[in-house]
Amino acid sequence: MAEFNIEDFLKTRHRRNSLCSEVSCASDQSHDHPLNFKRDGNKPVGKRSHHDATLINPGPPRLYQLNTERTHIDGTDKKVRRWTYGRRDRNKQNKVILLVGESGAGKTTMINTMVNYLLGVKFEDKEFHQITEEEKPEAQSQSLTSEITVYEVFVEENPTSLTIIDTPGYGDSEGFSREREISDDLGRLFSDEDFHYIDAVCFVMKASQNRLTGKEHYIFQSVLTLFGKDIEDNIVFIITHSDGGSPTDALNAINTAQIPCRRDERDKPVHFLFNNQQEEQRAQAHRSSWEMGENSMEKFLKLLLENNRKKPLMNVDALKEHKKLEARVFNLMDRITEKEFKIKELTEILKAIGQNRDKIEKSQNFEFSVNKTVKRKVLIEETLLLVLNKEATCCKVCEENCHQHGCWWVPLKRLSKCDVMKYGRCTVCTGRCPQEEHIKENRKYVMKTTKVNMSFDELKQEYESTRGRAETSFDKTKVEEHLKSDLEKVKAEKSILLHEAYKLIMKLSKNLIKADWYFTAEHLDFFIPRLEEEGKYKEVRDLRDVRRTLEDWANRFSEQSWIAQGRQYLSDNLLSWNLTDVVSLSVEGVVNTVEWTGQALSNLFTRRPPF
Incomplete structure (x- = not known):
């Protein structure tokens, strides 16, 4: 692969600008009257761009939509869009950058500004090209613009190409569920062979922004999880709506939030200034703002020149293993809950037997009430926090929930792609059953109790059928012995499950995904008191230490x-x-x-x- 040379790039851009300037001046002189703006269907016709683009607004400045090939990244269930301009030359260096920022920060304008710089558009051209496309209001309300979009820009004249990964903006009124979706999609994106590295993470924020929200921390931690602590030298800031002065408010917000990032020789966060007025009509007074953006882009590309790209710390296998461990913990929670229901049922039966022992001695029948435990499938309720978990993968043989959280993207016909499946078998359910014995639907198993009246004779018959032989009148105390034996067995099984869950959680904590704190906290809140009841004080201390770390983040x-x-x-x-x-x-x-x-x-x- 050819080495990227910023000097060659800038020289090429200068030569192209000079040529474009001559063509632009000649074209401007031939259009003293307004442009004739016509439409053929939905395609506007007007002054032609020097690039493969369609005029959508005569301006000024003239606004062009770049013609792109639009597909989706494989393996993301069409959750990551791929818009490509031009043809990739694999002999040229390709730089990959990730853009994050709140809605309204100016990410869309920044993407188009970067593209126009690569195209060689300059102030005198009185034109602007966009690769992005605004969604219609009705479509936006349905999708919440939750898709990540990858913009690939391959300009033939340039010695380098640029890939811009645009994460959806997020508003203050939305929960963390959307950010979890973005985090999952990024993990899957960087598992693709074309996106197995990153050159820069660009955080877009307004010059006047004076604080960072919890959701912005969330996205940062997702990036740190994927690439590790070393990625902080690749994190820079794109400051928008700038007047050219020092963005004091924004820099103070970054320092206050203690965001890990690249810093200059004065220990200030590395940042680049833009005014976000590139699409507006250009007067001579706007030239300095345009030049400020050009200077920032030149400095940014010089930064990309460094051989500083990072590969994901957690590859697709590691991410899948993390999801698998998390699914096993949730499954253990269900199975422990089932054991507790059974313990309560057996305890109630033994209490009834103790209260009627004299009748048993006289071989008299009696009735009693007990809360019997049954397993049922119920519809999954959609909540704000778990909006993506509307379906679960369940085992029909074991009657267990194998993957409840984060399984939204796997279609039923492709259960082999589910994180908990390996070599065609489930790694979570008790029987480790084949994937064919599993189903994915908007229902899951839950434990229910129902109060029933039963007689001692019915209880005895139940145990006779399970033991395979009839109890004689001389063995009337055997039923109670079997009940006590079963109770101790269930308690022992519960202890084993608790210890297994403890080991899984400690394994998860070694590679703690801070962006998943609300799920892990749920695990700990469930297990700590149960381990404490069993006198497992070392395990309790360990889990409380993990909990304390997660609480600090929360x-x-x-x-x-x-x-x-x-x-x-x-x-x-x-x-x-x-x-x-x-x-x-x-x-x-x-x-x-x-x-x-x-x-x-x-x-x-x-x-x-x-x-």
Whole structure:
């Protein structure tokens, strides 16, 4: 593969710009009158671009849509789109960058700005090309723009090509379920042979942004999970809506959040400034802003020149193993719960026998009530947190849930692709049954109890059938012995399952995916008290240490989000409040009060803020 040379690239771009300038000037002189803008069906016709593009707005500036080949990445269930412009020359260096950022930060404009730089578009051309395409409002509301889009830009004249991975924007009103989906999709994307490395992670944020949300932390941790701590030298910031000055607010937010990233010789986060006005009509006053963007792009490409690309720390096999371990823990939770139901049922029966022992001695029949345990299949309820887990893979033989969480992307006819399947067999269910014995649907197994009345004779007959021989009148105490034996057996089985779960969780914790903290916390909340009941104090200490680590992350997410909401609410509403109790307090004092004593707001203001 040819080595990428930034000097060659810049020289090529300068020569192409000079040629385009001559053509552009000649074209501009021949169009003193407005462009004749016609349509043939949905295809606009007007001044032709020097590139493979379609005019969609005569401007000024003229807006072109690049003609791209649109497909999906294999193995992602059409959750990752692939839009390709031009033809790839594998003798040329290809740089892969990942863009993340909140909705409204300006990612779309930045993608198009990068593409226009590669195309050689300059200020005098009075044109702008876009590779992105806005969704219609109705389509956007249905999909929530949850797809990752990979834009591949292959410009024949350039010695390098660019692959831009665009993650969906995310809003404050949405839960973490969408970010979990993005995290899963990124893992599958970087398992593809064409995307097994990354050159830069670009976090897009406005110059005025003064805080990072929990969701932004989440996406960062997903990237760190995939590529490891070394990726921080590849993390840079794209500062949008900039006036050219130092983005103090944004840099302070980055430092406050302690985001691992590349830093310059002054220990400041490496960042590049853009004003996001490239698509607007160009006056001479806008030239400096355009040149600021060009200078930033030149510096950014020089950074990409470094041989600093990173490969995923967790390959597809490691990610699948992590999912498999997680699925086994959830399965063990179900099986332990089933054992507990059985323990309760046997205990109730033994209590009834103890209360009627005199009747048993006299061979008298008697009736009693007991909560019998039955296993049923029920519809999976969709919740905000588990919106993607509307289907589960279940074993019809063992009657167990083998994969409940994160199995949304595997179609029924391709269960071999499910994370818990290996060599055609399930690695989770008790019988390790063949995949053909499994089904994927919007139902799962749950344990239910129903109160039933039964007689001692019925109980005795039940044990006679299971033991294969009849109990004689001289063996009337054998039923109780069998019950006690069964009870001890179930308790021992529960202990074995608890220990197995403990080992799995500790194995998971060695490669802890911080972005999955809410699932792992659920595991720990279930197992810690049960291990404590059995006197497994070492195991309890270990799990509490893991829990403490996860709580720190959870608190950090919520604290960042809560403080930011408090600041914003104060900024928006402070002047409209009745400040009878805080006349002597400064605005900054109120802000500090919000940050450190949230509950005090109800005492400070006669109208309580809604957070």
